[in-house]
Structures are given as structure tokens and as C-alpha cells.
Amino acid sequence: MTLKELLDGIDARTIPLEILEAPEYCNYSTYKAAGWTLVVFDDCHSWDYIEVAESPAGERWEYEIHKPDFELCDEEKLIHWYRPAHTEDWGYTS
Numbered sequence: 001m002t003l004k005e006l007l008d009g010i011d012a013r014t015i016p017l018e019i020l021e022a023p024e025y026c027n028y029s030t031y032k033a034a035g036w037t038l039v040v041f042d043d044c045h046s047w048d049y050i051e052v053a054e055s056p057a058g059e060r061w062e063y064e065i066h067k068p069d070f071e072l073c074d075e076e077k078l079i080h081w082y083r084p085a086h087t088e089d090w091g092y093t094s
Contacts (some may be wrong), residue, residue, distance in 0.1 A: 006033060
């Protein structure tokens with residue numbers, strides 16, 4: 001499964017998302033889904049971006065704040081620009 005397929009499945013609610021560490025003010029939260037680990041940065045109780053995405057096989061992508069978009073691989077673009085369809089599934093109330 002690709003990162004895009006994982007995020008699409010989470011958005012469609014066909015892939016369950018487990019909250020391991022709940023969102024906390026200006027901190028990181030951790031999730032598991034289909035063997036993947038996702039770490040999200042919370043910016044003042046709001047979804048900001050995926051900090052880390054790690055596949056079950058150990059492939060890992062991290063948020064690169066100072067890298068121009070044209071230098072990012074597809075997975076890095078996803079973690080930069082992805083916004084969940086249902087933030088409440090990720091533990092966010094707003």
C-alpha cells in the first residue's frame with residue numbers, strides 16, 4: 001500500500017485509524033493505520049501537517065520545511081499538503 005492509498009483509505013473511513021498519542025497544544029500526536037505510523041504536528045489545537053510517515057516496511061518520509069516543492073518526492077508532497085477529510089477521526093474537535 002502506498003502512502004496515498006493509506007491516506008485515501010483513512011479519508012474514506014475504510015482504513016481504521018488508531019490514536020496512540022492524542023493531539024496536544026503545539027506538539028506531536030502519533031497514529032497507527034494498516035501498519036503505518038504517522039506523526040502529526042498540532043499547531044494551537046489545529047491540524048498542521050504530517051511530520052513523519054513510516055511504512056510497515058520501514059520506509060520513512062519526514063516533513064522538509066525549507067525544501068522547495070519541486071525538489072520534493074511524491075510522498076514528501078503528500079505529507080506537506082495533505083489535509084484530512086475528517087479531522088475528528090484524528091482527535092481534533094475543530
